[in-house]
Amino acid sequence: MNSGWKYVRNQLAFLLLLALLGLVFLALGLMIGYSFIGEGKDPLSVLSWDKWQSIINKFTGK
Known part of the structure; x- marks a missing residue:
């Protein structure tokens, strides 16, 4: 019973x-993509709440 x-x-x-590994690789992919394709300033800024709020506002039209 214990083995179950x-x-x-x-x-x-x-x-x-x-x-956990999926989240880590997602964050790394976002950072790499943002630094090469995006503004390229600070790769860690893509993980900030303010950046995601601005991205959501662009898609929702607010």
């Missing part, structure tokens, strides 16, 4: 690791 819970725990840990 161990398997579930390992699978959940694996999914959590995959989600």
Whole structure:
């Protein structure tokens, strides 16, 4: 019975690791894309809330 819970725990840990790696690679891709294609000033600025708010406002017309 205990081995069943161990398997579930390992699978959940694996999914959590995959989600975390996905977020890290998404952030890296955004930073690289923003620095080459975008304004190219500060790659970390694409991760700021103000930048995303301006991007959302451009698409929604606000």
